[in-house]
Amino acid sequence: MESKALYIHIPFCKKKCYYCDFPSFCGKDHLTKNYIEALSEEIISRASKFNISTIFIGGGTPTFLNYEEILTLGKTIEKLNIVQDCEFTVECNPGTLTKEKLKALKQIGVNRLSIGLQSTHNNHLKAIGRIHTYEEFKSNYYLARELGFNNISIDLIFALPDETLEEWRSDILEVIKMEPEHISCYSLIIEEGTPFHKLYNMGKLNLPDEEVEREMYRSTLELLTKAGYEQYEISNFSKKNKESKHNLVYWTLKDYIGCGTGAHSYIQGMRYRNVETIEEYINLMNTRENAMVESHKNSIEDDIEEFIFMGMRKIKGIDEKEFKNRFGREIDELYRDVIIKYESEKLLERKNGRIFFTERGVELSNRVLTDFILDK
Ligand code: SF4
Incomplete structure (x- = not known):
């Protein structure tokens, strides 16, 4: 049986961050139960014919789900043919994480957490619309350690409005002290349709200039390399053998199955996309047992370009x-x-x-x- 990576999308968020253009929604709490049922059906119908080599539950905010919903999802995943050393990651948002939920994640076989911190400065966290403080992040992080999670990634964002180079350097130094196995550092991108885009167009967003942004990137490299992290992708750093196996699937243009709203799949040269809204997704799964709304056969030129564009993100090219x-x-x-x-x-x-x-x-x-x- 062929091996594939599996991505599962949870489209719920407590509140929308001001920079975010991911397919996620708030105020849809009443739909979580029906969504998980529809999602479980899709996972079984599309993923059970393959061996699953990596699983990544992303969002949105997967930890927006409650304890029972996490366990229900786990029961579905349990029915798949999961390879023995499968990397199973869940994205977590501090402010939605509890001891009970962390235990549920452990119980369903999650062996890697990817926690979105973004900044260690509470004024910046507030200014970008995050729902948590740095202190809340730290208590979640150490609780996860206590419960035995020994592979944790921390996400940070640099070049935030009004952020200085010194603040960014202190973010990195703080995170290094916590010794996560993996760190992702992305620069803030002002995406169309976000509140930040509006402010940017009105001239009300004071972003660091290009030279400062470049310095921030150089500092990232300098400080993380010195602390023993290896840069293996433009924005990703890890301790030895702790690279994200799931993300490497994307960067090496291997096959993956995407389940849930707005999820993309790439299977044997075909690209597929699922419907974006939660209501339509549930409806499509209930009526025709399939939520795909677009499929596209990659031309050989598309594949070549994607191979180069994704592959060159890796430091070893x-x-x-x-x-x-x-x-x-x-x-x-x-x-x-x-x-x-x-x-x-x-x-x-x-x-x-x-x-x-x-x-x-x-x-x-x-x-x-x-x-x-x-x-x-
Ligand atoms: S928590 Fe993540 S997915 Fe949700 S709004 Fe913020 S950045 Fe977007």
Whole structure:
């Protein structure tokens, strides 16, 4: 039986953060029970024919679910063919996490937590619309440790409004003290349709300028590397052998099944997307036992671009041999000139059959990657 990664989406949030454009909703508490029932049906019908190598429950806020709902979801997952060393991650939001829920997560086999902290400064947490304080995060984190979770990732966001370089450096230093196995550091992106986008357009968002943002990124690298974390992806750092196996599936363009509202799947060169709203999802699952509203056969060019765009996010870049095996042609046939150009600008390096960004290349990766778009 083939192995696949499984993503499960929980679209509920207590309150919407001001920067967030993820498919998540608040004020829909009355739908959680029906949603979990519909979701369980989808998981069984789509995932039970495969071996499941990684599971990631994301959101939204998976820990918005109550104890019983977590256990119900666990009972569904239990019916799948889960490989022995399956990485099973759940995203947690401090402010929704309790001892009871952590115990339920442990009981259903979760072996990795990804906790969204974002900042250690309460004024910034409040300003970006988070529902928790740094103190609440810390008590959740240490409680999880006490209960035996030995693989925890912490998410941080830099370049927040009014944030200084010193504040960001202190965020990192604080988090290092807690010794999580994995740390993700993303820069704030102002997404359309969010309250921050509105404020930005009105000139009311005081964001750090580009040079400060770059310094923040450099500090991240410097401090985390010094503390023994290895950068394995543009925004992700881990202790040895603690990389996120699930996310590596995306970055290496392997197959994954996505269940729940708005979830995407990639299976044997086909992309699928589920309906976004909770009500429609429940309705579709109840009436036709399928919530997919879009499917798309990736062209070979789409696959090549995705392979490059996702693969180059990894610090070790892409494997030339793998490119040849997947696409039946040498990478030079398509990209020779681009590779030579950026090698000479010292933004790309080619070594031992791999192509990857240099440290400066990582900072300018968006500019470089646009040249990898194929004429179609
Ligand atoms: S908790 Fe996460 S998913 Fe929910 S609104 Fe905030 S950032 Fe978005």
